[in-house]
Amino acid sequence: MRIGILTSGGDCPGLNAVIRGAVLKGDRVYGHDFVGFKWGWKGVVEGDLMELPRHRVRGLSKEGGTILGSSRTNPYEAGGGPENIQKVLDKNGIDAIIAIGGEGTLTAARRLSDDGLKIVGVPKTIDNDIASTDYSFGFDTAVGIATEAIDRLRTTAESHQRCMVVEVMGRYVGWIALHAGMAAGAHAILIPEVSATIEQICEWVESVRDRGRAPVIVVSEGFHLPTMDGAHSHKGLDPFGRPLLGGIADIIAPMIEERTGIESRATVIGHIQRGGAPSAFDRVLATRLGIASVDAVQAGKWGTMVALRGTDVVDVSITDATRNLNAVPRRRWDEAALLFG
Numbered sequence: 001m002r003i004g005i006l007t008s009g010g011d012c013p014g015l016n017a018v019i020r021g022a023v024l025k026g027d028r029v030y031g032h033d034f035v036g037f038k039w040g041w042k043g044v045v046e047g048d049l050m051e052l053p054r055h056r057v058r059g060l061s062k063e064g065g066t067i068l069g070s071s072r073t074n075p076y077e078a079g080g081g082p083e084n085i086q087k088v089l090d091k092n093g094i095d096a097i098i099a100i101g102g103e104g105t106l107t108a109a110r111r112l113s114d115d116g117l118k119i120v121g122v123p124k125t126i127d128n129d130i131a132s133t134d135y136s137f138g139f140d141t142a143v144g145i146a147t148e149a150i151d152r153l154r155t156t157a158e159s160h161q162r163c164m165v166v167e168v169m170g171r172y173v174g175w176i177a178l179h180a181g182m183a184a185g186a187h188a189i190l191i192p193e194v195s196a197t198i199e200q201i202c203e204w205v206e207s208v209r210d211r212g213r214a215p216v217i218v219v220s221e222g223f224h225l226p227t228m229d230g231a232h233s234h235k236g237l238d239p240f241g242r243p244l245l246g247g248i249a250d251i252i253a254p255m256i257e258e259r260t261g262i263e264s265r266a267t268v269i270g271h272i273q274r275g276g277a278p279s280a281f282d283r284v285l286a287t288r289l290g291i292a293s294v295d296a297v298q299a300g301k302w303g304t305m306v307a308l309r310g311t312d313v314v315d316v317s318i319t320d321a322t323r324n325l326n327a328v329p330r331r332r333w334d335e336a337a338l339l340f341g
Helices: 015-030 041-046 082-091 103-114 139-160 175-184 198-210 248-260 270-274 280-298 318-323 330-337
Strands: 002-007 033-037 049-051 096-101 119-123 163-168 188-190 216-220 264-268 304-309 312-317
Touching: 002 015, 002 041, 015 033, 015 096, 015 280, 033 041, 041 082, 096 103, 096 280, 103 119, 103 318, 119 280, 119 318, 139 163, 139 175, 139 216, 139 264, 139 270, 139 280, 163 175, 163 248, 175 188, 175 216, 175 330, 188 198, 188 330, 198 216, 198 248, 216 248, 248 264, 280 304, 280 312, 304 318, 312 318
Parallel strands: 002 033, 002 096, 096 119, 119 304, 163 216, 163 264, 188 216
Antiparallel strands: 033 049, 304 312
């Protein structure tokens, strides 16, 4: 077979390791040929390809980013759609697609699969918001980066007795905030799944101050106060019509300072969470998912996504994986809340 691989949506550490795992397994075991679609679904719609022989993927597992490039292109727009995409595949002799991406990418993959295209999905997101898999690669690396940043901010907070409000990514789930906040010993963790008033937040902050410490608050970008209509967004929409989130820390920090009198600063870690080399965990997970994706293609399991369940890699329905978000269970936040204040 001749298999096309794409990386779409926001980049994250581990993408190259998936590509390497897929190409090496497919070439050595099944004798498949591989091409890469450049710039995500944009390359699929426009037929922008690059060959992926074995020698091209050597040493890729430790490299961040993606050699194929990525974009947030909707494959049903700008000349796309299943019929036009199938013409591109036929013209280039491509039998199937391995789509590596997050919620938006896999939702598009599900639609295209329902419309008859041969697609297998691989979950990719630092947010860990894809259902049906315990973890997505990129998440562990992002948590490590966020934890180090919070550790660094704590030292400057203690030097000035300031309150630090640290905003991390996550969209509408709080996994990065929860894990990084617990690892760094945050005094409060604010996530989209659990409501918290500004009064409660200030109580935690004042409790920390009264103990002679500098408060550190970790907030997920999708969190909003009960007085707000929803998650804060002032950057418009992405090509899939989803709000671009960010900036909640800049709203909360002045409110804390006004109510408590504690000098407060907001820090948005931002895209640094998506950059750099993947952690060892993400390199291994991404490689295993890449290998499993080729097995799924070989078996003709179209419309499935490879996923991590416990320590095993399994096949699940893309439909099930994209039906709901992988939200933080309340019990997990309750565990962390025992340490607040």
